[in-house]
Amino acid sequence: MSRQPGPPLWLLAELTYRCPLHCVFCFNPVDFALHRDELGTEEWLRVLNEARTLGAVQCGISGGEPLLRDDLEIIVGEAHRLGYYTNLLTSGVGLDEARAARLKEAGLDHIQLSFQDSTQEVNDFLSHTRTFELKERVAKRIKEHGWPMVMNVVIHRLNIDHIGRIIEMAADLGAEYLELANAQYYSWGHLNRDQLLPSREQLVRAEAITNAWRARLGERMKIFFVVPDYYEGRPKKCMNGWGNVFLTITPDGLALPCHTARMLPGIEFPNVRDTGVREAWYDSEGFNRYRGTAWMKEPCRSCPEQENDLGGCRCQAFMLAGDAAVADPVCSKSPDHGVVEQTVAHAQQNGPTAQPLVFRNPRESERLARPF
Amino acid sequence: MNADSRPVVNSHFRLQWEKTQQAWVLLYPEGMVKLNGSAGEILCRCDGSRSIDGLVAELEAAFAATGLRNDVVAFLDHAAQQRWVRLA
DSSP states (O other): SOOEEEEEOOEEOOOSSSSSSTTTOSSTTGGGGGGOOOOOHHHHHHHHHHHHTTTTTEEESSSOOGOOTTHHHHHHHHHHTTTOOEEEOOOOTTTOOOHHHHHHHHHHOEEEESSOOOSSHHHHHHTTSHHHHHHHHHHHHHHTOOOOOOEEEEEOOOTTGHHHHHHHHHHHOOOOOOEEEOOOOOOHHTTTTTHHHOOHHHHHHHHHHHHHHHHHHHGHHEEEHHHOGGTSSSSOOGGGGTTTSSSEOOOTTTTETTGGGGTTTTTTOOBBSSSOOHHHHHHHHHTTTSSTTOOTTTTTTOOOOHHHHHTSSSHHHHHSOOOTTOTTTSSTTTTTTTHHHHHHHTTTTTTTSSOOOOOHHHHHHHHHHSSS | OTTTEEEEEEEEEEEEEEEETTTEEETTTTTTEEHHHHHHHTTTTSSSSSHHHHHHHHHHHTTTTTOOOOHHHHHHHHHHHHHHHEEE
16 A cells, blocks of 8 residues: 555444344444443543544444443543534433433534334334334434434335335434435344345335435435445445545444454454554554555456445455455455345245344344354 | 525534645534535635625635636535525
């Protein structure tokens, strides 16, 4: 890599892997329960400071459920003071009136609220909790405090046919943005992939309904619809490039180029407990491993599209082809593309799958004890 | 949009100078627009206190230029369309 990389403009602070929900598509590592040693308040404040000095300006505060941290207000307050735009990514569980008021006072700029579905039954089933009514109340509270609201609904086979109602609900609750994020098949989503990957017919119908709602709502609510890359044929430019703009800090202090990269074997990512953020971003072997294009093998190495997609996602290459340095198998030029085609073919069948859904919880996590 | 309109950056956006990028940026939920030099100079004056006439006069004075009105209005039209600004 000859060119000096730019600064990490986006900092994702994953404050905790703990979560009151048990979502079947969670992207926290499957073995999250084995990583319990969370950074303390002072360590987070130092990370915020160092990343801001480097140029980070968007700060996502995530988890797990970040509201489980008692020091959330202190962390948000410091991020605000440093000049970050602060985004809280939450399930809403724990966002009572007192905490909402304290977060407002601390300078929180925006809340992204996740919903699982437009109906209580599916929402509560998919999160394995009774949270639907609570989320509706929280959405109202967010609006009362004057925050802009992004509603995030992970879309998959079990809720995609409700997409019209989901959009209607988001508009009724006053969301400025709605992210209809098709499940990404990492971590718990990968475990449950056969139950979650929609059929092509479901996708086509959902996109048509979404477009009709876009026309109807106009500028009132911006709707993002992200197609699952298994259906794209072309890989995504994952994280806008490895170590390019995006920096994740895990609850236990690992600095990563994306929130799932800790699954990759043979890469030692730096920990902010003993490495400064600048050193981690610019100098660590982990961040430099897949920067740019020099690491590529064929077919990426001679591909005219290599700069557009940078070979896709390293985690997906590892999960589906067993090697993080090969082309992302969702690419139709990948020699491993058959794996994706098989999965997609399976998703066109209607019958129920034999395997039950695996809900994310500490017990399953300890039982499975593997990264993805 | 007329000469008396007073453009102001919408409350769901935050405009700020970023030293490391040497640019004005607009921040919003999970996103950022990096503004080019002239867009930044216009937007940082959109605080609701200046009319478009006042804005043009100030920019022409600051950059010792004339005839900026069309460019300023065209940019503000674009900015209003993107909902970066509204007219106070």
